[in-house]
Amino acid sequence: KQHGVENHFLVVGSHLTMLPEERDVQIAELEQQLRASGPRAEMEAVGARLRFHKTMQPMDRFYVVAMDIGERIARWSEDRSKKGLSTYHVCTGGGPGCMEAANRGASKAGVLSLGLGSSRPEWGQMNNHVSSEGAFEFHYFFMRKFWMANKAKGLVVLPGGYDVLDELFELLALISSKRFTRSLPVLLLGSDFWKKAINFE
Numbered sequence: 427k428q429h430g431v432e433n434h435f436l437v438v439g440s441h442l443t444m445l446p447e448e449r450d451v452q453i454a455e456l457e458q459q460l461r462a463s464g465p466r467a468e469m470e471a472v473g474a475r476l477r478f479h480k481t482m483q484p485m486d487r488f489y490v491v492a493m494d495i496g497e498r499i500a501r502w503s504e505d506r507s508k509k510g511l512s513t514y515h516v517c518t519g520g521g522p523g524c525m526e527a528a529n530r531g532a533s534k535a536g537v538l539s540l541g542l543g544s545s546r547p548e549w550g551q552m553n554n555h556v557s558s559e560g561a562f563e564f565h566y567f568f569m570r571k572f573w574m575a576n577k578a579k580g581l582v583v584l585p586g587g588y589d590v591l592d593e594l595f596e597l598l599a600l601i602s603s604k605r606f607t608r609s610l611p612v613l614l615l616g617s618d619f620w621k622k623a624i625n626f627e
Contacts, residue, residue, distance in 0.1 A: 431560070434517035434540055434577055435499055438593045439524025439584025441550075442482055443489040453479050488584045491615060492524040495582060496531025496539065504537055514579060515540055519570075520552040520561065524584045529555035542570050575600065581612045585619035 456476040460469060496516045503513045516532040518525035520541025532539035533555045541556030545563045552561050564570035575597060583594050594614075600606055614620050 431515050431538070431540065432512050432577075433579040434515045435580045435582060436517050436574055436578045436593075437492060437495065437525065437528040437582045437584070438519065438586065438590050439488055439492055439527075440485060440586035440590065441521045441523035441525065442587075443485050443492075443523040443527070444482075445489055445527075446483075446486045449479060449483055449486050453483075485585060488524055488616060489527045492527035492582075492584055493531040493534075496528035496533075497535045498531070500532040500535035500537035500539070504535065515560070517542065517574065517578070518556075519543065519574070519589075520556050521550055522553055524586065526553035526555055528582075529553055533557070542574055544570060571596065578610065579608070581610065583612065583614050585616045585623075591623075 453476065456472055456479065459472045460476065463469065464472075499514060499516050503515065507513045515538060516528050517540040518528050520529075520543030525541070529539045529541060530553075538557040538560050539555065540560040541552050541562070543550075543552045543556075543561065543563050544567075545565045552563070562573070564573070574593070578597075581594070581597055583590060594612070597610065597612065601610055601612075620626075
């Protein structure tokens, strides 16, 4: 309330995506290491990392999409604020990948963005694009999930792994069981991914 946070849109997606230009740099560095050669075990590890980065390259378009969404939400909310209307902030799990991208977009628009991270080291650190006033760390997983859903007015889901599916189905379960007294739109981005991942028919 102190910082004017009334509602938020929760954005979730793969933590493994990155800015395409940054991925290109990493691939170039790994290819250079392979050309320079070295001990067999080290080269096998470099080769494995290179294959991983090349596999992930097509997913990096969703980093750009998340960044664009974060910026659009932030600018739209700012316009609403000037008209005296309720505002909506970008909220993520505070991690890397698509979460970082959404926070980055909101930050680019000069608007406060939220990150609900964890104090537990195995969950990683808060990304650098979460506003200091909007950074929250939770020790208990349940409390983190509760506050993610509590003020959410919409869910934006980009392709990802088990954690993304967990967030999606938990909120779908709350919607279908009518635990929410409000409407909660859910937007799945990347139809080619979702048609393969889940049979909604």
